[in-house]
Amino acid sequence: MDFSISPDIEAVRDMVSRFMANEVVPVMEGFEKRGEFPRELVRKAGEAGLYGAVFPESVGGSNMGYMAAVVIIEEMSRQEVRFTSCNNQQGGTCPSAIYLAGTPQQVDKYVPNLLAGKTIGMMSLSETDSGSDALIAMKTFAKRDGDVYRISGQKMWASIANETDVGILMAKTDRDAGAKGVTAFIVEPKKYPGFKAQPIDMLGMSKAFRTNIVFLDDFVVPVENRLGEEGEGAKIIMRALQPGRLNVAAKCLGLAQACFEEATRYANERTVRQQPLGRYQMIQDSIAEMATAIEASRGLVYRAAWAMDNGQPSNRIASIAKYHASQTCKMCADKAQQIFGGYGLAREYRVSWYRVYADMLYNGEGSANVQKIIIAEDALGYKAADRHHGRTGLRDMRQADVAAAER
Secondary structure, eight states: OOOOOOHHHHHHHHHHHHHIIIIIHHHHHHHHHHTOOOHHHHHHHHHTTSSOTTSOGGGTOOOOOHHHHHHHHHHHHHHHGGGGGGHHHHHSHHHHHHHHHOOHHHHHHHHHHHHTTSSOOOEEOOOTTOSTTHHHHOOOEEEEETTEEEEEEEEEEEETTTTOSSEEEEEESOTTSGGGGEEEEEEOTTTSSSEEEEEOOOTTSOSSSOEEEEEEEEEEEEGGGEESSTTOHHHHHHHHHHHHHHHHHHHHHHHHHHHHHHHHHHHHHOEETTEEGGGSHHHHHHHHHHHHHHHHHHHHHHHHHHHHHTTOOOHHHHHHHHHHHHHHHHHHHHHHHHHHGGGGGSTTSTHHHHHHHHHHHHHTTSOHHHHHHHHHHHHHTSSOTTTTTTOSOOOOTTOHHHHHHTO
């Protein structure tokens, strides 16, 4: 098992670092102050290949793999975590679901433009009255009406739904079948009536990348935009969430690193009693804990990426990586803020809002408690986390020849 980063991926890291430093960091605060979605920056990121690492070249990806994707997201999050708010929509769960389960026509129509940042994506699963039981508790209903479905209901926590051009939306087509009654749809909110996204006011969160509550009132979706067959939505979303979970773990890792770097810089600059803050043992204790936890999380995140790249069972290790990285991220944000003292609450210092993003990532793509249930039930022998490995019947993300052969 070799988790070392190849020279090619290190070159990608350097490219991402330059892109973020030159294109994103200098202008991101302006977008935040204006509350403006940076559509052109997303397009530039797509053109630079920041969203397509795990997709084959036949759809505009680079086919470099999950390790490359992790390194890209880690570096993006380290420099500007707010800009990673659309990574899953552009290069994660949204295009993954289409690629995994879509017809060749659907894949060709939607995936390349998402990866290129030409269209803005969305993944909408959660609802106002559901959480980890989203599939079973789902109330949003899609009724077939000739050559279209009409969808009614409400969805919650739909990131950038107010900007999306193309998205994946889950709805029941059979109210009495539980999770087996859920169907996945490719939706185009700007093209068909009945879709309204309302941004949610989130304390300390981005004003440029908004999360939304979505109101669906006979929202029209053509039958040709159904993803897979009726009742296959649970299988599709659970498979798409697996790499999405790894993406969030990489974001946690990058943000933890950012907290660490801000804390060490400040500890060396700030003097107390004519000594740098870092000379005091209580500060050194926090720095040591942060450094150790980050290295442990990096090992787990890279281990999960290695498993995915090598076709190994990866749901269990992805849950472990996401859980550990999210814990590390929260701890590092907390300790960094403590090291800054009162200045850690001042908006001019980035650590003031790092804490909010650490809390958000702690819950994103499956909360810490959900990950613990997956890990514990596997360990206790109640439910194997990797029980569906290789048996989903969905397309393999990395087998470009298979996808090309279908065309």
